[in-house]
Amino acid sequence: MSVNAELQNVTAKLSVKNVSKTFDSAQGKVEALKDVSLAVGEGEFVCLVGPSGCGKSTLLNLVAGLEKPDCGQILVEDSPVTGPGRDRMVMFQEHALFPWLDVMGNVLFGLKLKPNLTDPERREVAKFYLHLVGLEKFERASIHELSGGMRQRVALARSLAPNPRILLMDETFGALDALTREQLYGEIQLIWEKRKKTILFVTHNIREAVCLGDRVVLFSPHPGRIVKTFDIELPRPRDINDPALTSHASEITSFLKNQFGRAVSE
Amino acid sequence: MFGFFSKSFNKKTRGGEISATARIVVDGDSAVMQIAGVWLLSRRRTSVAKIQREITPEIKGLSFDTSGLKAYDSALICMLFRCYEVCSQYGISFDFDSLPEGPRELLRLAVAVPEADAAKKSEVRFNIINSLGTRAIRFADSMAESCGFVGEVTIAAFKALFGRARYRGSDLLAVMQATGPAALPIVALISFLVGLILAFVGAIQLAKYGSEIFVADLVGIAMCREMGAIMVGIVMSGRTGAAFAAELGSMKVNEEISAFRTFGISPIEFLVLPRIIALVLMFPLLTVFADVIGMLGGFVIGAGMFDISYDQYANRTLAALNIVQITTGVGKSLVFGIIVACIGCSMGLKCDNSSSGVGMATTSSVVHSITWIIVADAIFAVIFAIFDI
Numbered sequence: 337m338s339v340n341a342e343l344q345n346v347t348a349k350l351s352v353k354n355v356s357k358t359f360d361s362a363q364g365k366v367e368a369l370k371d372v373s374l375a376v377g378e379g380e381f382v383c384l385v386g387p388s389g390c391g392k393s394t395l396l397n398l399v400a401g402l403e404k405p406d407c408g409q410i411l412v413e414d415s416p417v418t419g420p421g422r423d424r425m426v427m428f429q430e431h432a433l434f435p436w437l438d439v440m441g442n443v444l445f446g447l448k449l450k451p452n453l454t455d456p457e458r459r460e461v462a463k464f465y466l467h468l469v470g471l472e473k474f475e476r477a478s479i480h481e482l483s484g485g486m487r488q489r490v491a492l493a494r495s496l497a498p499n500p501r502i503l504l505m506d507e508t509f510g511a512l513d514a515l516t517r518e519q520l521y522g523e524i525q526l527i528w529e530k531r532k533k534t535i536l537f538v539t540h541n542i543r544e545a546v547c548l549g550d551r552v553v554l555f556s557p558h559p560g561r562i563v564k565t566f567d568i569e570l571p572r573p574r575d576i577n578d579p580a581l582t583s584h585a586s587e588i589t590s591f592l593k594n595q596f597g598r599a600v601s602e
Numbered sequence: 603m604f605g606f607f608s609k610s611f612n613k614k615t616r617g618g619e620i621s622a623t624a625r626i627v628v629d630g631d632s633a634v635m636q637i638a639g640v641w642l643l644s645r646r647r648t649s650v651a652k653i654q655r656e657i658t659p660e661i662k663g664l665s666f667d668t669s670g671l672k673a674y675d676s677a678l679i680c681m682l683f684r685c686y687e688v689c690s691q692y693g694i695s696f697d698f699d700s701l702p703e704g705p706r707e708l709l710r711l712a713v714a715v716p717e718a719d720a721a722k723k724s725e726v727r728f729n730i731i732n733s734l735g736t737r738a739i740r741f742a743d744s745m746a747e748s749c750g751f752v753g754e755v756t757i758a759a760f761k762a763l764f765g766r767a768r769y770r771g772s773d774l775l776a777v778m779q780a781t782g783p784a785a786l787p788i789v790a791l792i793s794f795l796v797g798l799i800l801a802f803v804g805a806i807q808l809a810k811y812g813s814e815i816f817v818a819d820l821v822g823i824a825m826c827r828e829m830g831a832i833m834v835g836i837v838m839s840g841r842t843g844a845a846f847a848a849e850l851g852s853m854k855v856n857e858e859i860s861a862f863r864t865f866g867i868s869p870i871e872f873l874v875l876p877r878i879i880a881l882v883l884m885f886p887l888l889t890v891f892a893d894v895i896g897m898l899g900g901f902v903i904g905a906g907m908f909d910i911s912y913d914q915y916a917n918r919t920l921a922a923l924n925i926v927q928i929t930t931g932v933g934k935s936l937v938f939g940i941i942v943a944c945i946g947c948s949m950g951l952k953c954d955n956s957s958s959g960v961g962m963a964t965t966s967s968v969v970h971s972i973t974w975i976i977v978a979d980a981i982f983a984v985i986f987a988i989f990d991i
Contacts (some may be wrong), residue, residue, distance in 0.1 A: 420863045449867070
C-alpha cells in the first residue's frame, strides 16, 4: 500500500440502535443510557451535550468498543461493534499521550501496527499529520516539553494517523485554557473539512457544541436518554464569538432550562 | 455580627435553661408564632418536633411575632424551614413578611430551589443481612474479576510462548533492570540480617546441648527452603509490586490504558506481560543470591561468636544442603514472582480514576501480595509434607 492510498479520506456512517447500559454503584443500579438511538451520517460532525451524568461519555465508550452495551446494537457501516478498533479512534480529556515516546513516536504508535507500510512510509504519513496540526518542527520534542494545547494537537495527530473512519472526542478541549481552546476550534474545523471524518464530540459546553457540530444532540440524565436534536445550519468555519452562534446556543440553553427547571452551566 | 450577639448573651443564660422559645398562639383561623430568646445552635431550644406538632391542619395562615427574638443563627432558619415544610404540606399560608429581614431572605433562598433527587443522600440503615449480602456480592464480583485477569494473562502468556504477543523488548529489559540488579542491595541487607538472626537464635538454643555446630545446618536449610524465597517475596512486593500498581494506576488515571485499547493493543500484553516475565526471571536469581547472603550472615555469627572454625562451618553447610532443598526454595520463588507481578498489575489496572485511587491501589497491592505469598507458602509446606520432599 502506498502512502497516498493510506492518506485517502475515509469516513463511515454510524448507527446506534436502542442501546441501554446500566452500572452498579453503591446507591444501587444507575441507568447510564436507556433505549438510545442515534444515526450519524458519513462525515457528519455531531456534538453530544448534556449535564454531567447523562451518559454521553458512556455512549462514546460504547461506540469506541471500550465497554459493551447491555442491550441494543452499534453499527459502523452495517457491521456491529464488538471491541476497540482502529477505525474508531478516541481522543480523551487528558491527552493520554505516552510519555516514554517523543512526539514522532506517539504519532507513529498507531501506524506501527499497519503491516502493509514500510518504516519510511510510516514516517512520511506521520509527518503529514504533524504538518496538519502544525507541529512538524516539534517531532523530536518529548511530551513534557509541550504546552497543553500542543499536547492535544499531538493527540489529534496520533488519533488521525491510523486513518480512522470515525473520530470520538470526549471533552477533548475541557482541560485547556480559553484562548488555546478557541484556536483549536478553528483548527479542528479545518482538519475536519480536509479529512472528512465522522466525528462524535462529547462536551458540556453548549457554545462549543454549536460552534463545532452539524447537529447538537441533547441528553438528559436519570436515565440517560436523548431529549432533543438541534440542527445547526451556520456557514463554516464558525467563530465561537459569532452572534448568530450565540442565538443558537441560547435557544438550546433556554430549552434546557425549561426541561430541567434550572440553569445548566455552560 | 451574630458572634457578637452570642457573646453578649452568654453571661445571662446558663447552659441548662431553655434560652430560645417558640410558641404558637391560635386565634380562630390564623396563628401567630411567638419566637423569643436566643436562637443559637449552641443553646438549648424548644424542640422543632414539638413546634411542628402545634401546627395543625385547622390553621389557615401562620404569621410571626419576633419582638422577643434577641439573636439567631442557622438554628432559627432550620426551625422555620421545617415549619414551612409542614405548612406547605397542610396548605397553610406562610407569612414571610412578618419575619425580620435576615431570616426572611435566608428562608426565601432555602425554599427557592427544590431539592434535587440526586443530591439527597439516601438514608441507608444498618442491616446485618443487607450488609452481609452486599459484601458477598462484592466478593463474588472481585473473584470473577480476578479470574478474568488471570485468564487474560494466561492467554497473553501463551501468545508470548508462540511469539505473537505485542510488547517491546526494551520495556522487558528496563523492567528486568529495575526489578533485578537494582533490588540487590536491599535483598542483600535483609537476607544477611535474617541469616544472622536465625544463627543467633538457633545457636543459643543449640549451645545448651553443646551442638552449636548444627547452626550451620539450621541456617542453610532454613534459608534455602523458606526464608530466602519469602524474604525476596516480601521485599519485592513492597518494592516492585507497589511500583507496578503505581505505574499502571497513574497510566489508568491519565487514560493511557484506554488509549492503548483504542489502538487495538491489549494492555495485558503490552504492560502486564513484560512485568510478569521479568519477575519470573528475576525471582529465582534473587532467591539464590538471598540464600548465599543469608548463609554468610549465619557464618558471621557461627564463626565469630561461637567456637566454630571456618572449615567446620563450611563443611557442615555443604553436608546439610542438597539439590532438593535448594530447588524447593527456588521453585517457590517462581510462584511468588507471579503472585507479586499479577497482584501489582491487576491492582494498578482496576484502580479508581483519581490520584487517591493510585495510593489505594499501591497499598492494597502490598497487603494482598504479602498475604498471598504467606498463603502460598503454607500450601507448599503441606504439599511438600505429603510428598515427603
